[in-house]
Amino acid sequence: MKSSVIMVLVVFLLFPFISFGQKQNKDVFGNHFLEKTMRLDFFHNGNAREEHFSVDQVVNDGPWAGSKTVLADHLNLGPYFFEIHDKITGELLYSRGFASIFGEWQSTPEAEFQWGTYHESIRFPWPQKPVRIEIKKRDAENEFQIIWFTETDPDSKLVNPAPLAKTHQVDVIYENGPANLKVDILILGDGYTKAEMEKFRKDAKRLSDVLLSKEPFKSRAKDINIRAVETPSEVSGVCKPHPGVFKRTPLSVHYGSFDSERYVLTYDNRSIRDVASEAPYDFMVIIVNEQTYGGGGIYNLYTTVSADNKFAGYIMVHEMGHHMGALADEYYTSAVSYEIPEVKVEPWEPNVTALFDANKLKWKNLVEPGTPLPTPWNKDAFDAYGYQVQKERDSLRAAKVPETVMEALFMRQMKHEDEILMTEKYKDKIGAFEGANYSAKGQYRSQLDCIMYTRHMVFCRVCRQSLEAVMDQYTK
Numbered sequence: 001m002k003s004s005v006i007m008v009l010v011v012f013l014l015f016p017f018i019s020f021g022q023k024q025n026k027d028v029f030g031n032h033f034l035e036k037t038m039r040l041d042f043f044h045n046g047n048a049r050e051e052h053f054s055v056d057q058v059v060n061d062g063p064w065a066g067s068k069t070v071l072a073d074h075l076n077l078g079p080y081f082f083e084i085h086d087k088i089t090g091e092l093l094y095s096r097g098f099a100s101i102f103g104e105w106q107s108t109p110e111a112e113f114q115w116g117t118y119h120e121s122i123r124f125p126w127p128q129k130p131v132r133i134e135i136k137k138r139d140a141e142n143e144f145q146i147i148w149f150t151e152t153d154p155d156s157k158l159v160n161p162a163p164l165a166k167t168h169q170v171d172v173i174y175e176n177g178p179a180n181l182k183v184d185i186l187i188l189g190d191g192y193t194k195a196e197m198e199k200f201r202k203d204a205k206r207l208s209d210v211l212l213s214k215e216p217f218k219s220r221a222k223d224i225n226i227r228a229v230e231t232p233s234e235v236s237g238v239c240k241p242h243p244g245v246f247k248r249t250p251l252s253v254h255y256g257s258f259d260s261e262r263y264v265l266t267y268d269n270r271s272i273r274d275v276a277s278e279a280p281y282d283f284m285v286i287i288v289n290e291q292t293y294g295g296g297g298i299y300n301l302y303t304t305v306s307a308d309n310k311f312a313g314y315i316m317v318h319e320m321g322h323h324m325g326a327l328a329d330e331y332y333t334s335a336v337s338y339e340i341p342e343v344k345v346e347p348w349e350p351n352v353t354a355l356f357d358a359n360k361l362k363w364k365n366l367v368e369p370g371t372p373l374p375t376p377w378n379k380d381a382f383d384a385y386g387y388q389v390q391k392e393r394d395s396l397r398a399a400k401v402p403e404t405v406m407e408a409l410f411m412r413q414m415k416h417e418d419e420i421l422m423t424e425k426y427k428d429k430i431g432a433f434e435g436a437n438y439s440a441k442g443q444y445r446s447q448l449d450c451i452m453y454t455r456h457m458v459f460c461r462v463c464r465q466s467l468e469a470v471m472d473q474y475t476k
Helices: 003-014 028-032 101-105 194-212 269-276 312-325 379-398 403-421 461-475
Strands: 033-046 051-063 080-086 092-098 116-127 131-138 144-152 170-174 183-190 224-229 283-288 295-298 302-306 430-436 439-447
Touching: 028 033, 028 116, 033 101, 033 144, 033 269, 051 116, 051 144, 080 116, 092 116, 101 116, 116 131, 116 269, 170 194, 183 194, 183 269, 183 461, 194 224, 194 283, 194 312, 269 283, 283 312, 295 312, 302 312, 312 461, 379 403, 379 430, 439 461
Parallel strands: 183 224, 183 283, 283 302
Antiparallel strands: 033 051, 033 116, 080 092, 080 131, 131 144, 170 224, 295 302, 430 439
């Protein structure tokens, strides 16, 4: 038996009175927390079969910007989950679901033959007394189980209460009220030189406006604050290993993550967290000063988007679906870096289903009487064209054509998709349409089309519902 498992068993034997679902009262914040943020940085490492954690540092991450009333997370989203408990009483004080770069890397072929280490953080209100921090992960039945825990005493000499000095310019794009009552989105930029800071400000404003023009963000615009932090770079643009373009930038953002040429991430977690600590935030966007199509979105970590691509607005909104709403990708004809396992349990993501039991469909309340489950559609013709586009896309990338050629391909793809989807009988209905979550068979999406499926910039009703639920968690 692993030592970490033994430690968990000892904790349960010593603290049998601990309540993990205890209801919190309205005074819990003032009784247990101070008005600042604690950030626990740790190293997350392992391979495809195991994972381990070790504490890096515990620091002051600035004033607390999150809700002071919705402290326990009941959304049941994310592959990971962390909980903060009072060390003595075991009372649940705070919790949130999240995803991580390590969690994604663990499902890549590389993890089968080598170890990986990633720096990660969790953030929570600064406790007044010692706390126990638990990290959980979904098991084979998609139930959360403890995989690591540690303890933190806010008065320990190992905890640094000093705030980080503010050295960057913070720009307010939209401010609609106090941070603890709003959804706070913070935009960082990478690959912008000092001479390009005006471009960064314009890019941040433009992409913010695109986001707020789409539902459900449009209807909730007054619930959202958006700020930007300027991080000038010595060079313009970011690292793109696949075409052989190498650069060093303040946030170390790069294309080619997990060997996917379009996947844009940064592994320099400490740098982005230190910069982000200069402004209040619940969600983070990193805009890269590039035209090459690319981006990424990880639940409760960050969104990335290439600023100058013709589809930058789509990337911004789509990736925020991942980052804020924990939404699954619904497409399956594009290449991805992950090993797709056989689906044996119902996926936890709110917008996809394995449809093991149509009578227990997670969005059944939205399905109109008479809509068949699964819901028929002209899948073969749609898929054939999608695979054709993917082959053409790969050949164009290999030929290193100008980005405008790739953009033209995507525009042609959207036009052809429109022609197919417009003729579908159930195109406006909620049902269960086969093809989702990188799987052509065995997984289903709720609506024929959605921004999580194609580049059409409309969230389906189920995705909007999930995003609304997350926003409620930060505005009540």
